[in-house]
Amino acid sequence: AGMAEDFPKRAPRTFPEVLLLNDSDPNRPAAEAAPARDLKTITRSGGVATVSAEEARVTKQTKLWEEKDKEFAHAGAKPKSEDPSVELATVGRLSHGSIRSFPSHAAAAQSGNLTPDVMFANAAAMTVWLPIGGRPTPFHMSTIKEMTIRPDGASGYLCIVTFHSTQESYLAFRNNRQKIFVRELTYKGANTTMFDSVRNALIVGQEKIKEADKKRLAEKGLIASTGLGLRSTVTAKLPNVFIRPIMYAKMANRGTFEATAKGFRFEFSGGGLGAVEVPYDNVAYCICQPARGDVQVVFHVVLHNAIQWGKEKNGVKEFQVAAVVLEASEGVNGRKMSENEDLAHEENEKARVLATNKEFLDFSRKISPVHIQNLFVPNNTYDIDGSFAKGSVRIRGSNKALWQVTETPFSTVLFSDIEIAIMERMIIGGKTFDLALVPKNYRNKVVTISSIPMKSCDVVKNWLCGANIIYIELGTNLSYPRLFKQFESDPEWNPWDEQGWRAMVEDDEEGEEGSESDDTYSGSSDDDDSDDSDASGFDDDDSDAASSGSSGGGDSGSDDWSDMERRAEEEDAEDDDAASSEDDRPKKKARTGNAPPARGARR
Numbered sequence: 001a002g003m004a005e006d007f008p009k010r011a012p013r014t015f016p017e018v019l020l021l022n023d024s025d026p027n028r029p030a031a032e033a034a035p036a037r038d039l040k041t042i043t044r045s046g047g048v049a050t051v052s053a054e055e056a057r058v059t060k061q062t063k064l065w066e067e068k069d070k071e072f073a074h075a076g077a078k079p080k081s082e083d084p085s086v087e088l089a090t091v092g093r094l095s096h097g098s099i100r101s102f103p104s105h106a107a108a109a110q111s112g113n114l115t116p117d118v119m120f121a122n123a124a125a126m127t128v129w130l131p132i133g134g135r136p137t138p139f140h141m142s143t144i145k146e147m148t149i150r151p152d153g154a155s156g157y158l159c160i161v162t163f164h165s166t167q168e169s170y171l172a173f174r175n176n177r178q179k180i181f182v183r184e185l186t187y188k189g190a191n192t193t194m195f196d197s198v199r200n201a202l203i204v205g206q207e208k209i210k211e212a213d214k215k216r217l218a219e220k221g222l223i224a225s226t227g228l229g230l231r232s233t234v235t236a237k238l239p240n241v242f243i244r245p246i247m248y249a250k251m252a253n254r255g256t257f258e259a260t261a262k263g264f265r266f267e268f269s270g271g272g273l274g275a276v277e278v279p280y281d282n283v284a285y286c287i288c289q290p291a292r293g294d295v296q297v298v299f300h301v302v303l304h305n306a307i308q309w310g311k312e313k314n315g316v317k318e319f320q321v322a323a324v325v326l327e328a329s330e331g332v333n334g335r336k337m338s339e340n341e342d343l344a345h346e347e348n349e350k351a352r353v354l355a356t357n358k359e360f361l362d363f364s365r366k367i368s369p370v371h372i373q374n375l376f377v378p379n380n381t382y383d384i385d386g387s388f389a390k391g392s393v394r395i396r397g398s399n400k401a402l403w404q405v406t407e408t409p410f411s412t413v414l415f416s417d418i419e420i421a422i423m424e425r426m427i428i429g430g431k432t433f434d435l436a437l438v439p440k441n442y443r444n445k446v447v448t449i450s451s452i453p454m455k456s457c458d459v460v461k462n463w464l465c466g467a468n469i470i471y472i473e474l475g476t477n478l479s480y481p482r483l484f485k486q487f488e489s490d491p492e493w494n495p496w497d498e499q500g501w502r503a504m505v506e507d508d509e510e511g512e513e514g515s516e517s518d519d520t521y522s523g524s525s526d527d528d529d530s531d532d533s534d535a536s537g538f539d540d541d542d543s544d545a546a547s548s549g550s551s552g553g554g555d556s557g558s559d560d561w562s563d564m565e566r567r568a569e570e571e572d573a574e575d576d577d578a579a580s581s582e583d584d585r586p587k588k589k590a591r592t593g594n595a596p597p598a599r600g601a602r603r
Contacts, residue, residue: 053458060465068470069496119159119187119194121201126209128202130161130185139163141205149195152188159195161185233261236366238299238359240269241321245408247310248273257299257321259367264301266321276319278307285374287403287412288364289396290357292380296322297360300405302412318410323360325353376401382463384456386435386449395449399466413437413447420501421464421471422478423457430454434477442484472505 051059120129120136127138145162152158162184189195238257243266246253255268255275263279278301287300299321306315337345364375378396386395388411393404403412417439424434431454437447452460464471487493494500 053462057461057465061470064468064470065496069494072494072496119198121198121205123201123205126205128198130187132185141202142209144202144206147195147199147202149192149199156188156190157192157195159187159189159192159199161187235259235261235368236363238321238323238363241323243276243319243321245309245312245316245319247276259363278303280371282307283372285376285401285414286364286367286372287376287378287401287405288360289378289403289405290360291325291353292378294325294394294406296324296406297356298322298405299360299363300403300410300412318412320405320410323356325349325356374400376403382459382466384452384459384463386452388447388449392451397463402463411447415467415469417441417444418447418469419495421469422504423460423471423473424477425475426457426473427475433457435460436478436480438480442487446480470501472501474504478504 117131117134118136119131121127122129126141128141128144129136129138131137143163145164147162148160150158150160163182187195236259240254241257242254243257244253252269255266258265258267263277264283265275265277267275282304284302284304286302287298289298289300291297300318301320302318303316306317309316309319361377364377367375376398379398382397382402384395385392387393388395388404389409391407393407395402395404397403399415401412401414404410405412418437419440420438422436422438424436426433432451433454435449435452437449439446461471487495
């Protein structure tokens with residue numbers, strides 16, 4: 001007896017699986033090992049079982065949860081919040097709370113205006129000289145809280161000088177608690193001439209100090225953007241582009257953007273306006289966004305520290321250069337184009353878009369990776385609509401970041417700064433949902449993208465999986481400031497264990513189940529009550545009769561039933577008589593007009 005064996009048809013073999021005939025050839029490339037086939041994915045027919053996109057995302061998220069938990073444990077479960085860094089600017093001694101001893105009497109008496117019994121204000125030095133124990137003593141005007149003058153009966157006037165010495169907000173007192181500070185000084189004079197002159201000088205000097213403080217705070221941390229001497233060897237150039245935000249109002253903010261050996265440089269057209277210069281060490285990352293359905297091509301620059309920018313008090317931390325590639329299909333004179341002209345215009349626009357995109361991409365490639373390590377180009381599959389601050393905008397990005405750089409204010413987010421993404425308002429039948437990006441540092445604000453169409457749900461999930469970001473789905477919105485306070489106060493907080501972010505999902509599901517069960521119970525109870533009341537079928541008289549019959553002390557139940565039948569027949573006869581009497585009653589004529597019925601008329 002023979003035996004036949006069935007060999008299923010194999011898939012086409014790859015090159016490494018093919019055995020070469022000339023094994024002795026030394027130049028023959030080595031065959032790679034064939035990848036192992038997962039037997040769990042092989043079906044009965046010999047094919048490979050396909051995995052849905054949702055199953056693949058779930059598998060990826062499960063691995064990410066495990067990896068994050070291991071990383072957190074390996075890092076020693078350190079808290080996510082960090083103390084904000086303190087930046088010190090070059091300011092005066094007084095701003096740092098520094099104090100110094102009294103100057104010598106000889107040095108203090110150099111001015112001829114100083115005498116043991118005279119007050120004097122030096123507006124240039126911002127000091128007020130006050131006599132203490134017959135010795136002129138200088139005080140900076142910022143240390144004086146107020147100076148009041150009031151009459152002292154009929155003998156003269158009092159001048160009271162109050163200092164900031166014993167307040168916690170006064171930095172000198174907080175840093176020198178072991179010192180003795182003057183709280184108040186009182187002087188008496190026959191008139192107010194000297195007091196008024198010193199007080200007026202003090203008021204003017206303190207106003208100047210406040211203005212100087214405002215200017216210093218506005219420029220704190222700002223880096224100069226001009227005169228840095230970055231004009232050197234030009235690596236790449238973008239001519240005829242405009243810069244945003246607008247630096248000079250009512251001016252043509254156009255020019256040439258250059259990448260030099262030392263930094264970026266934008267020189268305005270026409271001259272006279274100078275140039276904007278940014279060194280490479282102040283550049284955090286760059287974004288090159290070609291035009292794909294947009295009206296402009298953008299090269300966006302995000303900075304570490306803000307730079308001076310026109311009349312902006314707080315400067316800017318990001319700017320961009322762009323070129324418009326799409327224009328209206330109207331002639332210069334406003335004449336509507338013909339069909340052939342419109343087709344030619346579209347072809348020209350396509351060519352201009354391709355040429356401009358290539359020009360910006362070539363500019364990006366020519367920038368040395370030594371200078372700019374993070375330069376992002378959008379992935380065409382990562383494209384959604386949503387709202388960052390105002391209105392719906394187009395949001396694009398890559399596996400490293402997401403951004404919106406077409407409308408102001410600009411918004412950019414690095415995925416390396418994000419701990420978890422929370423998809424909120426994920427309810428059945430909903431048209432939109434929100435995406436909250438929770439930062440690793442809980443002291444920073446949560447970035448929220450609202451009103452994302454529900455059809456973009458899979459795009460967002462694939463985007464987050466590609467960026468190795470864990471996401472969860474909730475039916476409601478969370479209050480993050482309150483949650484962050486709880487996390488910071490909990491020394492055992494672990495965002496990746498069962499009591500971490502996963503607990504949020506469980507609580508949300510329990511809340512939904514509870515609300516559904518409550519609604520079902522309340523609805524069913526109302527329906528049952530109404531059904532019972534409607535289905536009882538007993539009137540009051542019937543219930544009384546039934547109760548009297550059942551509670552009566554008769555010997556036999558046949559008498560009770562006979563009485564009930566007799567009463568029912570009598571009631572039916574009465575109903576028939578009433579119906580016949582109503583049929584015999586003459587009917588009223590229909591009332592015409594709008595006159596109201598007379599009072600006392602039967603209804």
